[in-house]
Amino acid sequence: xxxxxxxxxxxxxxxxxxxxxxxxxxxxxxxxxxxxxxxxxxxxxxxxxxxxxxxxxxxxxxxxxxxxxxxxxxxxxxxxxxxxxxxxxxxxxxxxxxxxxxxxxxxxxxxxxxxxxxxxxxxxxxxxxxxxxxxxxxxxxxxxxxxxxxxxxxxxxxxxxxxxxxxxxxxxxxxxxxxxxxxxxxxxxxxxxxxxxxxxxxxxxxxxxxxxxxxxxxxxxxxxxxxxxxxxxxxxxxxxxxxxxxxxxxxxxxxxxxxxxxxxxxxxxxxxxxxxxxxxxxxxxxxxxxxxxxxxxxxxxxxxxxxxxxxxxxxxxxxxxxxxxxxxxxxxxxxxxxxxxxxxxxxxxxxxxxxxxxxxxxxxxxxxxxxxxxxxxxxxxxxxxxxxxxxxxxxxxxxxxxxxxxxxxxxxxxxxxxxxxxxxxxxxxxxxxxxxxxxxxxxxxxxxxxxxxxxxxxxxxxxxxxxxxxxxxxxxxxxxxxxxxxxxxxx
Amino acid sequence: xxxxxxxxxxxxxxxxxxxxxxxxxxxxxxxxxxxxxxxxxxxxxxxxxxxxxxxxxxxxxxxxxxxxxxxxxxxxxxxxxxxxxxxxxxxxxxxxxxxxxxxxxxxxxxxxxxxxxxxxxxxxxxxxxxxxxxxxxxxxxxxxxxxxxxxxxxxxxxxxxxxxxxxxxxxxxxxxxxxxxxxxxxxxxxxxxxxxxxxxxxxxxxxxxxxxxxxxxxxxxxxxxxxxxxxxxxxxxxxxxxxxxxxxxxxxxxxxxxxxxxxxxxxxxxxxxxxxxxxxxxxxxxxxxxxxxxxxxxxxxxxxxxxxxxxxxxxxxxxxxxxxxxxxxxxxxxxxxxxxxxxxxxxxxxxxxxxxxxxxxxxxxxxxxxxxxxxxxxxxxxxxxxxxxxxxxxxxxxxxxxxxxxxxxxxxxxxxxxxxxxxxxxxxxxxxxxxxxxxxxx
Numbered sequence: 001x002x003x004x005x006x007x008x009x010x011x012x013x014x015x016x017x018x019x020x021x022x023x024x025x026x027x028x029x030x031x032x033x034x035x036x037x038x039x040x041x042x043x044x045x046x047x048x049x050x051x052x053x054x055x056x057x058x059x060x061x062x063x064x065x066x067x068x069x070x071x072x073x074x075x076x077x078x079x080x081x082x083x084x085x086x087x088x089x090x091x092x093x094x095x096x097x098x099x100x101x102x103x104x105x106x107x108x109x110x111x112x113x114x115x116x117x118x119x120x121x122x123x124x125x126x127x128x129x130x131x132x133x134x135x136x137x138x139x140x141x142x143x144x145x146x147x148x149x150x151x152x153x154x155x156x157x158x159x160x161x162x163x164x165x166x167x168x169x170x171x172x173x174x175x176x177x178x179x180x181x182x183x184x185x186x187x188x189x190x191x192x193x194x195x196x197x198x199x200x201x202x203x204x205x206x207x208x209x210x211x212x213x214x215x216x217x218x219x220x221x222x223x224x225x226x227x228x229x230x231x232x233x234x235x236x237x238x239x240x241x242x243x244x245x246x247x248x249x250x251x252x253x254x255x256x257x258x259x260x261x262x263x264x265x266x267x268x269x270x271x272x273x274x275x276x277x278x279x280x281x282x283x284x285x286x287x288x289x290x291x292x293x294x295x296x297x298x299x300x301x302x303x304x305x306x307x308x309x310x311x312x313x314x315x316x317x318x319x320x321x322x323x324x325x326x327x328x329x330x331x332x333x334x335x336x337x338x339x340x341x342x343x344x345x346x347x348x349x350x351x352x353x354x355x356x357x358x359x360x361x362x363x364x365x366x367x368x369x370x371x372x373x374x375x376x377x378x379x380x381x382x383x384x385x386x387x388x389x390x391x392x393x394x395x396x397x398x399x400x401x402x403x404x405x406x407x408x409x410x411x412x413x414x415x416x417x418x419x420x421x422x423x424x425x426x427x428x429x430x431x432x433x434x435x436x437x438x439x440x441x442x443x444x445x446x447x448x449x450x451x452x453x454x455x456x457x458x459x460x461x462x463x464x465x466x467x468x469x470x471x472x473x474x475x476x477x478x479x480x481x482x483x484x485x486x487x488x489x490x491x
Numbered sequence: 492x493x494x495x496x497x498x499x500x501x502x503x504x505x506x507x508x509x510x511x512x513x514x515x516x517x518x519x520x521x522x523x524x525x526x527x528x529x530x531x532x533x534x535x536x537x538x539x540x541x542x543x544x545x546x547x548x549x550x551x552x553x554x555x556x557x558x559x560x561x562x563x564x565x566x567x568x569x570x571x572x573x574x575x576x577x578x579x580x581x582x583x584x585x586x587x588x589x590x591x592x593x594x595x596x597x598x599x600x601x602x603x604x605x606x607x608x609x610x611x612x613x614x615x616x617x618x619x620x621x622x623x624x625x626x627x628x629x630x631x632x633x634x635x636x637x638x639x640x641x642x643x644x645x646x647x648x649x650x651x652x653x654x655x656x657x658x659x660x661x662x663x664x665x666x667x668x669x670x671x672x673x674x675x676x677x678x679x680x681x682x683x684x685x686x687x688x689x690x691x692x693x694x695x696x697x698x699x700x701x702x703x704x705x706x707x708x709x710x711x712x713x714x715x716x717x718x719x720x721x722x723x724x725x726x727x728x729x730x731x732x733x734x735x736x737x738x739x740x741x742x743x744x745x746x747x748x749x750x751x752x753x754x755x756x757x758x759x760x761x762x763x764x765x766x767x768x769x770x771x772x773x774x775x776x777x778x779x780x781x782x783x784x785x786x787x788x789x790x791x792x793x794x795x796x797x798x799x800x801x802x803x804x805x806x807x808x809x810x811x812x813x814x815x816x817x818x819x820x821x822x823x824x825x826x827x828x829x830x831x832x833x834x835x836x837x838x839x840x841x842x843x844x845x846x847x848x849x850x851x852x853x854x855x856x857x858x859x860x861x862x863x864x865x866x867x868x869x870x871x872x873x874x875x876x877x878x879x880x881x882x883x884x885x886x887x888x889x890x891x892x893x894x895x896x897x898x899x900x901x902x903x904x905x906x907x908x909x910x911x912x913x914x915x916x917x918x919x920x921x922x923x924x925x926x927x928x929x930x931x932x933x
Contacts, residue, residue: 034790034791036593036597039601041601046835048835050735052838053846054706054735054869057708060735060737060741063735066830066833067834070570074574077574077830080595081574081579082594083592084592084595085591086578086581086583086584087582088581088582089578099582105537107581109544112545113553114545115759116758117551117760120558125895126551128550129551129760132547139530155814156816157814158814168663189802190804192807193807193813194813196808197631240520244521268526270530272525285816294582294583295583295821296586296592296599297584297586297817297818297820299818339653341623341657341763342562342624343763347759347760347761351548355541357532358540358544359534361533363534371514374502374505378508381509382508393518393519418588420587440497440501441505466590469590471793473787474590474788474795475786476785476795476797478786480800483798485614485781485782486607486613486615489784
């Protein structure tokens, strides 16, 4: 099949890369006095006395909230949205966050009447829900190379905690009392926090000179106290842990389990599966890999997959196909750790992720990872900052030659969101960058131009940025020194 | 490949730029762990995907639900969907670059303010996953701030098993014990609690409305007992009930947790929005994200995530919680819903939760063989009903009339729970008919 040359539109010329960007950006800035859009309570503070059929001693005397008519409520939140930046506005290449485009049809699927089902219905009365849960858990098991999956954890960190609790229950069932979880220094902060929350001592594993886990350092760290090694692969530098089989062997020989942090799964679809690498437990970040919108911080969903002999410890309820007419039923695994959410986590995220997977199919999913990796490599090629480690996959960590936080603020003025800054600390003034597969070449060229324009800007000028966002630079230290966390604390 | 395809010439230009012939060459994965198989997932057009997923969802029948039990349905005005689905909100990330994300930060600040107003407490975070994980975080907070000799948390014996199970996972790491105190006539047995509480108690938890739908009559006495033993007093409630109830801070609550998804989110198979507020003295021990008001270089008020040194991305294993992704978008929806209601609307909605269940109970109590409610007192949204027949038979009978009810497992299998809100109040006639019909059929 021949490909007709595509007619180029303005701003998509090849020449833009590495040079000047044509993109300029002025974020909406509503302003009134010394505030941007005033708080609703500043527009209208209405105190009502509570007149209730309840006894006086149970009720409040008054309630003070804004009393606005719908037109003003709509305008308020529309203005706030205009002073916000999403993937719909432009690229958000935050490393390990996988801020890809969120296909809009999944919102329609989530609005379907069949989602309005109460979790305490009898199994027979929620077959649509159970069928979708079953299909999704089996699909994720296949994608991860795992034997069983629970969909319950409501976020990635909750998935980590669940996985660690499963590992703990497994060890305890084997009469094996272990006290340590090993975490590489370049790992996500949640790994450390989740292990500590589960009561483990955290052993930090230094990285090798090549940015990966060193087999020798791991040999020194593993012992009969090792419950779990938590690993991100590719790691936060975007590097595949080439020694993964040796790592798995070392951990397993010591009687420990291997945990896969799924934050970077977007680089492996169709290419490799954690289960095949020797991982025993993994979590998926549905809001990353499977494109459910991040919603300004959440909701997400962090299902975990496990090896067969860990399945009896998974949270309750699990879903299986029942005998007979092909319906699904819930059940409690034999040695279940219990629950990690009152119900099944964030149902709407599960529905959207399932729709995303179904839309893509095998080839589409493999194309996601191929394009994500190609995009990261192309962008890294186009920017003038040094990228010290490689070969990387869907993300890379560049090193700014000045304050990375200033670089980030400077990039805002070019209509793009900056990468994650100053982390992982293994790279000086880190710019951890994950463009994702949904950015076109033209948008990657815009991103590169933004990086390079900032690289060419002197530090004094950068310190004055951003200038085109709704707010100018915010004094973080003073905000933390005198915390004002509600409108009650303002003048 | 619907969202990730480069045009042929772009793709080859990019491959040239990175110096490979095929994107597969960029994967630095040892052959021995490469995946050569297929997932076996067929691709679908957008239309076919919708049809496939909706077809699955349609396998659940449409029923009139009177279920409750921790997940409640209220009417959500259309404006909540239309505003919260604006792409600048929906597709944005956590506000690590506050200058470009003022809008969401302000919405979260307004959500925190709403929670502060409802609870009377000085500090509210911008969300936990759900009410059960919020109680779990409260228990960990108590463990950090209370220098008791032992670590034991007291919860009412009526605490739902589902919540209890989540708490046990949260309590497992620091080896905190969870024990129950008795209730009498459906509410806290103050004398029973006094017998149970001691120097080992780090936290006392009580909910209003409680698991039996009752508003607790004397939480001040619970707070006093907790205070006398240097235990944290944690109150569970929700964002609608608090619209008319006395702010828990007024009777000594140190922490208020619960569900805020009763605003902004209809029935969605148990999805929630955990509410978490506490006294200012615990500010630096709070789990989760906090939005604060600060000042920008133009001297204007601007919002930012603050006190981040509590959080996992900075403090790692010493963080106050492992939470990262939270429920921000649901907090936005709750804030919009509250703004649409206004104080009068919120009070009216809460009052409807008082009168709706009371009226339903009165009508059911008039039926032969039903005793509703089981416990005297003030109910909110739900109540227990005794029936002189197997509860499961009654549930089955109602199911044939298209009504979903729940049998309560204790009390000799002759107890039902009924939940009435603004969205099913008009179907109470049908419920009463179905129950009356059961008596007729029996």
